[in-house]
Amino acid sequence: MEIRAAEQRDVEAVRELSLRSMQASYTLSPQTIEGAVKQWYDDEAFEEKLNDPDAVLLVAEEDGDIRGFSEAVLVAEDGDGDMNWLHVDPDYRGEGIARRLFDATRERLMDKGAARMRGRVLRDNTAGNEFYEHMGFNRVADGSIDIDGTEHVENVYVESEPEELEPISIDGRELFIDYNDSDRATLAPFLAVYADAGRDERYGYYCTNCEGVDVAVDTMGRVECNECGNTSKATRWDAAYL
Template sequence: MEVRAADAADVETVREIARRSMEASYTLSPQTIEGAVKQWYSDEAFAERIEDDDQLVLVAEEGGEPRAFSESVVLDEEGDADLNWLHVDPDYRGEGIASALFAETRERLEEMGGTRLHGRVLRDNTDGNQFYRHLGFQKVGEDHVDIDGTDYVENVYVEGEPTELEAVTTDDGKRVYVDHDDAFRASLGPFFTAFSDTDRETRWGYYCGNCGSLDIAVDTMDRVHCNECGNVSKASRWDAAYL
């Protein structure tokens, strides 16, 4: 199997693999999947993704035929990285393609400075959760995501041992706990989830990785914005702006 960096000519192939993979793995309506794929992998969005120095899109081929792709991103200078997607054509699952593509993805992320890898997968995606556990990832929490008007639970995984929560005090004296394993990309630095408890059960809000502020706002499109430094989240996999 050959793994190579994606180029602009791969966009239709990536769309088809993503569509078939999501249909096989997720309990989402065909309309939601179709709409999401068209938005995430439009010609313009795909071109921006492969030209971004912090993002990595790899295609796995056998005999010159694409079988899978991965999409990942380096979040910050501390080495945090997210594996956003690893899709394998359902006709070729069980042949070791996912494991081989994951190994190559991790190696290339390390070359880019991404040494601590995180992954997210919907709770009802049995194969996806098993894949992370098989690779030795630890589940560190859960997020709730709205997809086309329906609430879903997304499991958050980290490779290796979870990072200890950081206790931070708000301006009004409340103690909250920042989870550096639950991060997402933004314009100036990642945002981290802050919890009201050390069991990661009650989400309080967000912590800005650029300036350290807890003064964070969320707009009607679920974009997260720091009122101190202007850091703003970039569209994620389930961002309402996409669907």
């Protein structure tokens, strides 16, 4: 089994593998899965991912066949490296492929400057949640996301003990920044902000580029700072992808 960087010639195999893996792991409708995979991994989108200097795309190859695929991205240096996808052919699960891809992905993210790895998994993906727990990750948060018109809960895992919320004072109001929940953006990451230390009331986002909270979210889920123009980059479940 060889773990290597993905290449453009792998795109068709990656599409097929991702489709079969998601069908085996998720309760989403077949139409949603098929449509998402086609958009994430069409020829142009795959090439764009390969050319992204912050992205890590690996395949597990055996006898010329792709058995596994991982996609990760550096959110910020000295910050998070996100494992976005870890797919293994359902016929070859249980053979240690996921662990080898996971370790190789983590190593490459650290080489790019990540301080830790983070993973996001839909709550109804039992195997995915159990994998992160088995790897010793801690679930630090969850969030509601819209996938093709249906609300789903996504769990967030980190490989170290979760950081405490950091209180800040903006315009005389005390808010709390969550460094466990960051989103990749064009200028610098956005961090989740809460109105209370218990994460019960979400306030919005904190822009680490200009250190402000005048941040808006449009109907497509895109986050944009009104002060400096920092804009979130598309994530795996963004409405723009579906």
